[in-house]
Amino acid sequence: MAKVLYGLSKDKAMKKKKSSQAKGPKLLKSMIRHLEQQGRLGEEKNYIQHGTTTVFAHSVRVASLSLKLAKRLHLKVNRKSLLRGALLHDYFLYDWHEKDRSHRLHGLYHAGTALKNAKKDFHLNKLEENIIARHMFPLNPIFPRYKEAWIVCLADKYCAAEETIRPFLSAGKNLKCGLLSTMKRAGRKKIS
Ligand SMILES: [Fe+2]
Numbered sequence: 001m002a003k004v005l006y007g008l009s010k011d012k013a014m015k016k017k018k019s020s021q022a023k024g025p026k027l028l029k030s031m032i033r034h035l036e037q038q039g040r041l042g043e044e045k046n047y048i049q050h051g052t053t054t055v056f057a058h059s060v061r062v063a064s065l066s067l068k069l070a071k072r073l074h075l076k077v078n079r080k081s082l083l084r085g086a087l088l089h090d091y092f093l094y095d096w097h098e099k100d101r102s103h104r105l106h107g108l109y110h111a112g113t114a115l116k117n118a119k120k121d122f123h124l125n126k127l128e129e130n131i132i133a134r135h136m137f138p139l140n141p142i143f144p145r146y147k148e149a150w151i152v153c154l155a156d157k158y159c160a161a162e163e164t165i166r167p168f169l170s171a172g173k174n175l176k177c178g179l180l181s182t183m184k185r186a187g188r189k190k191i192s
């Protein structure tokens with residue numbers, strides 16, 4: 001009788017406590033697996049988000065950075081909902097580069113589409129819903145309501161900027177390397 005804690009046996013309660021205390025990367029991994037198996041998160045691998053980064057990779061990066069930000073800022077957050085919201089924040093499930101009437105004005109409307117799809121596939125709490133719905137602040141001019149939603153909103157901006165710039169940076173690096181090796185070759189020819 002004493003073993004029953006909020007309707008759970010002591011063992012089950014301990015297991016639940018342990019899983020909620022799982023280390024960040026481990027929790028992220030198990031969350032990804034769950035969302036892939038129970039829903040359509042894996043479908044995001046088919047769509048490019050920014051530069052050469054898929055929507056899936058972008059969402060995983062945003063989730064990972066959100067967790068790191070919360071830790072760095074010493075914020076007490078609901079880690080499970082933070083990760084679920086971050087992983088599903090761009091769950092719009094189409095290629096926004098393709099011209100199609102159904103996803104016109106993608107920037108303005110995709111948060112709503114992502115929320116609609118996520119609600120179809122998963123049971124979301126208010127926090128997770130707010131993370132998804134408000135991640136496009138300030139383009140969608142309604143403030144996020146929870147600290148977790150603010151964190152994901154900021155992490156998303158950072159990842160989006162970095163993913164957009166990265167291909168140009170690596171192109172610049174390749175160009176620099178190419179120029180240097182051409183100059184070296186030219187120098188060697190002159191000497192000989
Ligand atoms: Fe987005």
Ligand SMILES: [Fe+2]
Nearest residue numbers: 058089090156
């Ligand atoms: Fe995003």
